[in-house]
Amino acid sequence: MAAKNALNITRQVKPLVSSTPLDARIRVLSLYKAxxxxxxxxxxxxxxxxxxxxxxxxxxxxxxxxxxxKDIRVIDMLVIKGQQDLKEVVNHWKQPNHIMAKWFSDEYIEERPKDFISKFLSGHE
Known part of the structure; x- marks a missing residue:
């Protein structure tokens, strides 16, 4: 009996925005294009x-x-987060360091000096 009730609960979950996988795909492609x-x-x-x-x-x-x-709700959530990030970039609510940290995590970040002389010469510690 409990398993039957659990099935009914999971069936009542409604999608966030998209109702079909095709609708979710269209939203993903429009976000990519934007x-x-x-x-x-x-x-x-x-x-x-x-x-x-x-x-x-x-x-x-x-x-x-x-x-x-493949889950439509997860796709919708990811699309909403992507739209939010794009809006923040378009409105200049993000700074260049935010963009670099999110997009280029380790590619353009200079390595900090490790030995004493290098730290001293670069002005660290």
Whole structure:
């Protein structure tokens, strides 16, 4: 009896935005296109070191990283987060260091000096 009630509860869960997988796919592709179109402006406005092509490669990798997700609710959640990030970048609510940390975690960050002389000469400690 308890298992029957559990099945009814899971069936009552409604999708966040998309009602079908095709609808979710359309939302994902429109988010990808919006990011793809805004990348040249982002690179110019924030004056970040990577080129437009490098940023587009990172965008493609980030979307392919989540390509295995099939649950419509999870897809909707990821799309909403992506739209929020895009809005923050478009409205300049993010700073260049936020963009670099999220997109290029270790590629462009300079390694800190380890020995005493290097720390002293670079002004650390």
């Amino acid at each position: 990011w793809y179109r805004h990348i040249p402006y982002m690179v110019k406005d924030f004056d970040i070191p990577p080129s437009v092509n490098e940023c587009r490669d990172v965008l493609r990798r980030n979307f392919k990283k989540n390509a295995h997700v």
